[in-house]
Amino acid sequence: MKDQHGRKIDYMRISVTDRCNLRCLYCMPKEGIESVLHEDILTFEEIIRVVEAAAKIGIQKIKITGGEPLVRKGIVDLIKRLKNIQGIEQVTLTTNGVLLKDVVKELLEAGLDAINISLDTLNRIKYQRITRKDKLEEVLLGIEKAVALGIKVKINCVPMKEFNEADLVDIAAFAKNRKIDVRFIELMPIGLGKSFQLITYQDVKEKLEKIYGRSQSSDIVLGNGPAKYYNFKDFQGSIGFISAITNEFCEECNRIRMTAEGDLKLCLHYNKGIALRPLLRNDINKEELQKILEEAIYIKPRNHCFLQPSSNDLENKNMVQIGG
Numbered sequence: 001m002k003d004q005h006g007r008k009i010d011y012m013r014i015s016v017t018d019r020c021n022l023r024c025l026y027c028m029p030k031e032g033i034e035s036v037l038h039e040d041i042l043t044f045e046e047i048i049r050v051v052e053a054a055a056k057i058g059i060q061k062i063k064i065t066g067g068e069p070l071v072r073k074g075i076v077d078l079i080k081r082l083k084n085i086q087g088i089e090q091v092t093l094t095t096n097g098v099l100l101k102d103v104v105k106e107l108l109e110a111g112l113d114a115i116n117i118s119l120d121t122l123n124r125i126k127y128q129r130i131t132r133k134d135k136l137e138e139v140l141l142g143i144e145k146a147v148a149l150g151i152k153v154k155i156n157c158v159p160m161k162e163f164n165e166a167d168l169v170d171i172a173a174f175a176k177n178r179k180i181d182v183r184f185i186e187l188m189p190i191g192l193g194k195s196f197q198l199i200t201y202q203d204v205k206e207k208l209e210k211i212y213g214r215s216q217s218s219d220i221v222l223g224n225g226p227a228k229y230y231n232f233k234d235f236q237g238s239i240g241f242i243s244a245i246t247n248e249f250c251e252e253c254n255r256i257r258m259t260a261e262g263d264l265k266l267c268l269h270y271n272k273g274i275a276l277r278p279l280l281r282n283d284i285n286k287e288e289l290q291k292i293l294e295e296a297i298y299i300k301p302r303n304h305c306f307l308q309p310s311s312n313d314l315e316n317k318n319m320v321q322i323g324g
């Protein structure tokens, strides 16, 4: 369906948990985390009901996210069920990759279409500093296994001043040496993300061009998102930039989100949402649910409000609680 600004909304990001096995500095505090109670997290049945209604009004692509989606029990089964919903053409997953190697084959068999793996550095010490855990080895094994099985893999990296500035060239090398796309995502001032300094996409591009030579901008659309892609000579994969801050892409926004507790969010950056869980638990029928989604999507905000930080509407949660 189209929203009031004429944008086609066909993509939904669904968080299945607010728990995570890492503690990335810009996403989650080290301790003092108040997790959502288990009974307040949507069940798979409830998620399926929402997706069935969403599919009826034009949602075709689903991204499973979190927290870390692979820590939720039964995730393979959920993916299988989502793939079977009429109208859903694509189900993909974003993960930190720590648990991937043990489950990637099952994910592929369940019909998962692609995997995004978040990785900010290849340096073990810096990985520990950023994620507060020593899990780089596991992530790299997960990437190897996913590539070997032939599932489409993208690496997502958040460049941050003083943390991984010197490592971006090595991360980009994934796209040189393998058929993997690498995307650099500008840090957004959400929750803990406000405490760190982003590196703009122009700066990242310049750094890469110093080592790999001039890049060619590409019109190719890979995946569901707002990434702008570039081709570097002799690279097997592409390099993408997602720049919500320096290159606002709200005009082309195609997505809605649902948090693990069932709050429908029309824009990542606003604290407003529609609490679907009480409705689902009050036996709302299919048609009513569909109507609520339709009305909510129609009034999706025109653009984000990062650049008006005094706005009362600004989202204060950490990304781990929203779903990235």
Ligand code: SAM
Residues within 6 Å of the ligand: 020, 026, 027, 065, 066, 067, 068, 069, 094, 095, 096, 116, 117, 118, 156, 158, 185, 186, 187, 188, 189, 190, 192, 193, 194, 319, 320, 323, 324
């Ligand atoms: N745990 C999974 C992962 O790391 O891919 C899924 C959830 S995580 C919240 C999704 C994505 O959000 C990750 O790629 C992470 O780097 C990104 N992210 C978290 N906080 C961010 C921020 N403040 N700005 C930009 N990206 C952020």
Ligand code: SF4
Residues within 6 Å of the ligand: 020, 021, 022, 023, 024, 027, 028, 066, 067, 068, 096, 118, 319, 320
């Ligand atoms: Fe966990 Fe992903 Fe957030 Fe890192 S970015 S703390 S892996 S949810």
